[in-house]
Amino acid sequence: MFSHMVVGSNDLAKSKTFYDSLFAATGGEAGKTDAMGRLVYAQRGSRFVITKPINGDKATAGNGGTIGFAMDSPGEVKAWHEAGVTHGGTSVENPPGERQTPMGRIYLAYLRDPDGNKLCARYKFAD
Template sequence: MFSHVMVGSNDIARSKIFYDALFTAMGGEPGVADAKGRVIYAHRGGRFLIGKPIDGKSATGANGGTIGFTMESPEEAKAWHDAGVANGGTTLEDPPGERSGASGPIYLAYLRDPDGNKLCAVHRITG
């Protein structure tokens, strides 16, 4: 069901030290920074990311955090997004669509739920 978890940080270098230690302790590898300055961990089929909040505000328990849901197709992601907007959610960032990701093309759709939590529908395009 979930594709990834992302948390915000006000000090990426400090957070990388902390999370590198955690992932190493559980048999994982240190995180790898991407071109946007986010640090990405891949372990046991999951992804965990840390980064500065996109909106430029300070990271808090929720600001900068994203809960990602794996989708079977772009159509499913778009339907997920439309259902969220129709039921009290708010669209954010770019409109739903295909983007270039670190591991290839992806289809993304972002929402905030009625309480402000940031959610993302993710379909990894293959083939």
């Protein structure tokens, strides 16, 4: 459904360290800086972009918003979460683990990035 997601950052170098670790933990490549100075990640047919706000205002995290990343296994979720915490992220919500939901069994982990954006890694079991 989604082609790309964009979040704002006040410190692109700090964001690069954080997001490079998340994508590396799941087999992705380091982010590339595009011609507009944005940090771009491409993986599994989607793009994730980090940028300083175009209007020049300070970047702030969206209240109530979460960006979810699809994972291929519970181990990949764990590696993603561990990499994020190690590189400037903050673990939020419940600890990473399996949950029973109306969608079936899933394995989740939540982080806030260094700018406060809420992220989720999710693996859905094929029950």
